[in-house]
Amino acid sequence: MAPTDETAQVTQDTAPPGTTPPAQPPAGAEAGHGARMPRWLPRAMVLALALVACFQLGSWAFHQLTGLLINVLIAFFLALAVEPAVSWMAARGMRRGFATFLVFLSVVIASAGFVALMGSMLAGQIVDMVEDFPDYLDKVISWINQTFHTDLSRVEVQDSLVHSDWLQKYVQNSASGVLDVSAQVLGGLFQLLTILLFSFYFAADGPRLRRALCSVLPPAKQAEVLRAWEIAVDKTGGYLYSRGLMALISGIAHYILLQVLEVPYAPVLAVWVGLVSQFIPTIGTYLAGALPMLIAFTVDPWYSLWVLIFVVVYQQFENYVLQPKLTAKSVDIHPAVAFGSVIAGTALLGAVGALIAIPAVATLQAFLGAYVKRYDVTDDPRVHGHRRQVGAPLLARMRRALRGPNRPEAPAEPGGPSPKPGKRG
Known part of the structure; x- marks a missing residue:
């Protein structure tokens, strides 16, 4: 019988008698190698x-x-805001660095003068309030005694206030917080110096910065970058100058009112109202009007009411008459978009975001408008908010359908066209 493959394999694997079988490799050797x-x-x-x-x-x-x-x-947005003035002076032969220095020097002098005037006004008001505090306290105590039939005296009230626990704790906390306030003031001054330094370099070296940026881009992209830069300069500068003009008009109007009412510190209050009302969007007018109302209340309570009425009326005049004419070409942004951008900027960057939100959104809107293709709108009444009226033939067909086939048609009016003859059922 011839051996098969299986028997041959068995004979090969089986060792001859009297010999030691060869050692088998471990079972997991090949698996470990793999x-x-x-x-x-x-x-x-x-x-x-x-x-x-x-x-x-x-x-x-x-x-x-x-x-x-x-x-x-x-600093970048501040440099964009002052670049039109710097470029205007540089185009007339002045060195760009010196022109930038003059612009920033004017801004610093104006800001320092405003802060000094506001500080003197607040200091004077605080001194007057401290000097008049005993008279105010006497009036309040006399009113309480007459109304509630009590027997209070100013000396007792002052002693109770001076020796109260909450006043002592407040003084201790204020004394311990002086160092923190000083550190915050120094930090704010350093931050202001940093912003001014960066904005000065951005404005003075604007052409060099644009050349450095365009040198790493292909020619097709360079034109787009320069176009975006030009739009940003126009919108930011236009926003700043239009707001400055409206601040000037608002300050003059409120100054006239405060002078007529003989409210003290009228020039400083007018500058305060003009700046705060224009550079804090939406609610800036009412925040700015609170301080003149408070000062007018110290003169005559009715004066504060007149100031409030004037602030509200002027706000409406500014929103519907003055602002559309001044900002139509400079910013051209919808009020709802402006309000939403201010909220978004405040959520992202706080007060800084609220200030730069409108020029940033206006720049983005203008940049998109330059590259987005627009089409003519069809002359449809629904575009203007009117519903399209149904035609008379359609109404006539609907009336005939409602009357039914066996119902005779209504007789024609005298002088009208006679109905056409038709089949009767």
Whole structure:
């Protein structure tokens, strides 16, 4: 019988008699050899860890530099706002750096003068309130005694106030917080200096900055970048100058009112109302009018009411007459969009975002309008909010359908066309 493949395999695996069978390899040797770690896996793990470390480092650096980035953003918009004036002086032969210095010097002098006037006014009002406090207290005590039939004296009230626990705690907390206030003031001054320095460099070296930016872009992209820069300058400068003009008009109007009412510190209050009402959108007018109302109340309570009425009336005049004419070409942004942009800017960057939100959105809107294709709108009444009226033939057909086929038609009016003959059922 010839051996088959299976019997041949068995005879090969079986060792001859009297010999030691060969050692078999371990069962998991081949499996272990196949499960060895790939060469790319350690490199991938190291690369993943490096990417995570870089992300964490970048996130930490971004959070640490958030304040500096906000200052640079403010400085950039401030440089865009003053660039038209700087370019105007540079076009007439003045060096750009010196022109920028003159513009910023004017801004600093005006701001310092305004702060000094406001400080003197507030200091004078505080001194007057402290000097008149005993008279106010006597009037209040006399009113309480007459109304509630009590027997209070000013000396007792003053002693109770001076020796009260809450006053002592307030004085202690105020004394301990003086150092914190000083640190905040120094930090604010350093932040202001940083913004002025960056904005000066942005405005003075504007052409060099544009050349450096365009040098890393292809020619097709350079035109788009320069176009966007030009739009940003026009919108930001136009927003600032239109707001400045409206602040001037508002200040003059309120100054006339305060002078007529003989309210003290009328020039300072007029400047306050003009600036705050224009550069704090939507609610700035009412916030600015609170201080003149308070000062007018110290003269005569009825004067504060007249100031309130004037503020409300002037706000309506500004919204519906003055502002559309002055900002139609400079900003051209819908009031609802402006209000929403202010809210979004406040949520993102706080008070700084509220100030730069409108020029930023106006710049974005103008940039998109320059590249988005627009079409003519069809002459449809629904575009203007009117419903399209149904034609008379359609109404006649509907009436005939409602009457039914067996119902005779209504007789024609005298002088009208006679009905056409038709089949009767």
